[in-house]
Amino acid sequence: PDFLKKPDEYPVTGEHNGHKVRAEGKQRLDAEGKPYPTKLGIHGTIVAVDFDCCVADGVCHDVCPVNVFEWLLNPGKSGSGNDLWPLPQDLHDKYRTDKADPIRENDCIFCMACETSCPVSAIKINPP
Ligand code: SF4
Ligand code: F3S
Ligand code: ZN
Structure with a gap:
């Protein structure tokens, strides 16, 4: 959630659909000790979605009053x-x-x- 305060750990690695993408510098391990896929990164800055965490629940789309979200693959x-x-x-x-x-x-x-509704806490709102 505090990725903006750790630019060394979460460097900006690209742009996508007009927002920044930040990758995670350190590799995480899952419960079985296998590398957890962290390569998808965090999309957005004001509305930041951890793509390695998002499980496509979709409640963020449904609750957003201003239609911020669209499906990446749709x-x-x-x-x-x-x-x-x-x-x-x-x-x-x-x-x-x-x-x-x-x-x-x-x-x-x-x-x-969206931040409070997401079942896996994949979203962090960062007002500018
Ligand atoms: Fe939409 Fe509210 Fe989330 Fe902003 S904080 S993206 S307005 S649901
Ligand atoms: Fe993903 Fe959470 Fe939205 S799982 S689709 S960010 S509600
Ligand atoms: Zn994106």
């Missing part, structure tokens, strides 16, 4: 009825699930509904 679509679930195997191997892309993060009004 562009132009939002809402918890995600057509691409379950994912085809090749996409699943790469992404595990679809991801909530904060394509309109600049429209955010900081209501915090």
Whole structure:
């Protein structure tokens, strides 16, 4: 959640749909000691979504009053009825699930509904 205070651990590694992407510098291990996939990174700054955490629940889309989110793998679509679930195997191997892309993060009004609703705490709101 405090990735903005740790630019060395979470450097900006790219841009996507008009927002910054930050990768995680350190590799995490899962409960069995296997490397946990952290390569997808954090999309967005004001509305930051940890793509390695997001499991495509979709409640963030449903509660957002200003329609900030769209599905990464289903562009132009939002809402918890995600057509691409379950994912085809090749996409699943790469992404595990679809991801909530904060394509309109600049429209955010900081209501915090998405951050408090996400069942896996994948979202951090950072008012500028
Ligand atoms: Fe939308 Fe509110 Fe989340 Fe901002 S804080 S992205 S306005 S649900
Ligand atoms: Fe993902 Fe959480 Fe939204 S799991 S789709 S960020 S509610
Ligand atoms: Zn993105």
